[in-house]
Amino acid sequence: MASDRRSAVRRAPAEGFRFEAKLKLLVGVLCLPIFVLSALLIWVERVSIPWGLGVLLALGMVLLLVSSIFIEQMVRPLHTLANVVAALREEDFSYRARNAVPQDALGELAVEINQLADTLQFQRVGALEAVALLRRVILEMDAPVLAFDATGALRVLNPAAERALRLNAARDLGRNASELDLRRFLDTGDEGIVTVEAQNQQTRWMVRKSTFRQRGVPHVLLVLSDVSTALREEERAAWRRLIRVLGHEISNSLAPIKSIAGSLRHRLEQKGLEECAAEFERGLNVIESRAESLNRFVQAYRQLAQLPAPVLRRVSLQTLLERISSLETRVPVQVGAVPPADLMADADQMEQLLINLVRNAVEAAISRHEDEDPSEAPQVRIHARTSAGFASIMIEDNGPGITNPANLFVPFYTTKRTGTGVGLVLARQIAEAHGGSLDLRNRVDSRGCQAEVRIPLAVEHEASLEFR
Structure with missing residues (x-):
């Protein structure tokens, strides 16, 4: 194999003089003066022609032999190093350079190449052991593991996936996800739930999705968790x-x-x-x-x-907040800074959400004014900002604040004498149905509560729909 590599290197095309040709030319130039001086000396000493030719022939043979040995000693270590480097390039780490001794130019180069080969071999063994360990872990996992390439073809399948999804590695590897009825797993988002019905039994899988590259080709890795029991x-x-x-x-x-x-x-x-x-x-x-x-x-x-699904339309954020503030008559609701933006939302449900939050804020501010500090007038303020494709609507009051945050969204839990305990739960359901969120916390700048509603902006929502 070493000779094959060396011959391959020798057959490689080169521009100009090869290294060996340059070395031979240099040796020839150095030997030529010796040969000429010897010929002049024979001519001066008037040696007979047969003896002179014999001496010159012997001298030429000696010079040729010495030159050949010198060239061989120069070229052979370089060929050896080239073979070692070629072996490293082909991930064969069994070759080492000889005469790797310090305090020598070629020896130090050989030492460095051998150390590089040792390092690469160690890393290669570690990588193979890690891959083997990963393969063993995947094989022993109870959770199904699948991987698909960019075209949707199944590339990785562990025994748990074969058992759970009734697949066969020998038969199904390389087939498309649509053929195997696995497209819904690919189409669902990260931590989404997919329901599979088989033999009159319903199984719900949580899909954890990530991406990786193999030989430069993007793949999608799916790890399924059976969450039916939970x-x-x-x-x-x-x-x-x-x-x-x-x-x-x-x-x-x-x-x-x-x-x-x-x-x-x-x-x-x-x-x-x-x-x-x-x-x-x-x-x-x-x-x-x-x-x-x-x-x-x-x-x-x-x-x-029985909350219906929202009917999404473009809703002006400024108009929505001004209308909500005008509906409350017990306390003047201040409208602060509101950016010019549109929401993609159900206007009726958004009004219901914000009315519940404003009513809670007003009642909290009034209760503090009546029970704790009559000198401080009740205050409620609404303002908004936009970031990362969402509008954040803030509703702030100067009431007593949140005293039991653990029960905020517990259905039918209420601290009001006439409350039903569903207002905040309903508000959070509306926000999440719009792809947003609702968060309540105590204010840090003063006493009171701050409710934050995050709703997608119209432009971002339309772009995501168009991408899908």
């Missing part, structure tokens, strides 16, 4: 919380109704209808009040559970 547990926990809340609210309304009805029937048996008229009126008023409270609770739950 989601079912969350659903059961949500149902338990919901049933507990519903049971609590219904019991709070039915218990006094039952008690009052029993008391009225007992009084009716003792005194008669005419004497109990006033008590009947008071009792019926209580029953009516509790029934109305229960009805408000049920309607609030229906509103939370």
Whole structure:
């Protein structure tokens, strides 16, 4: 193999004189004066022609032999180093240069090339071990792992994916994702949920997506996590919380109704209808009040559970905030700096979201003014800014602030005497349905609360739809 590499190097085309030719020419130039001086000396000494020619021939043979040995000693180490470098280029790290000794020009070069070969060999072994370890980890993983190239062809498949998705590596590697009914996994976003139904059983997979390059070609790596059990547990926990809340609210309304009805029937048996008229009126008023409270609770739950999908249209941010501020009459709502921008949103749902937040801010500011510090007037301010394709709407008040942030978005949890506990939950659902978010926090510049609503801008939203 070494001779093949060396011959390949020798056959490589070169421009001008080769190194060996230059070296031979240099040796010939150095030997020529010796040969000429020897010929002159023979001529001066008047040596006979046969003896002179013999001497010159012998001298020429000696010079040729010495020159050949000299050239060979110069060229052979370079050929050896070239073979070692060629082997390194072909990722063959078994070759080493000989005569690698310090304090010598060629020796130091050989030492450096050998050290380079050792380093590359160590790195190569480490890379192979890392790849082998990664391959073993992927094979032993319980989570399905798949990789697709830029054309959507399946390139990597581990046994867990074969079992979970009923695939076969020998048959399906190289086939397109659409043929294998895996396109939905590629089309979903990172940490998206894909539902797969098989044999009357529903499995929900969370898709974790990343990209990598193999030999310069971009690939998409998918790691699937079965979240069916976790989601079912969350659903059961949500149902338990919901049933507990519903049971609590219904019991709070039915218990006094039952008690009052029993008391009225007992009084009716003792005194008669005419004497109990006033008590009947008071009792019926209580029953009516509790029934109305229960009805408000049920309607609030229906509103939370049946939120329709938003109908997205361009909405002027400035116009929207000015209209919201004008609807509140208890406290003047100040509108601060608002950039000229349009939202891609459902105007009715956005108004409902912002009205809930402004109402909460006004009530918080009024409660502090009435209960804690009557000298400080209630203040509510709305302003907005844009960044990274989103509009951030800030609603700030000078109320008491958030005292229990853990329960902010717990359904039906409220600290108000007449609250239903669904306003903030409904507002967050509306924001997330628009691809945005809702965040509440205490203000850092003064006492009070700040609500931030992030909603996509119209231009960015349209561009993403067009890209898809």
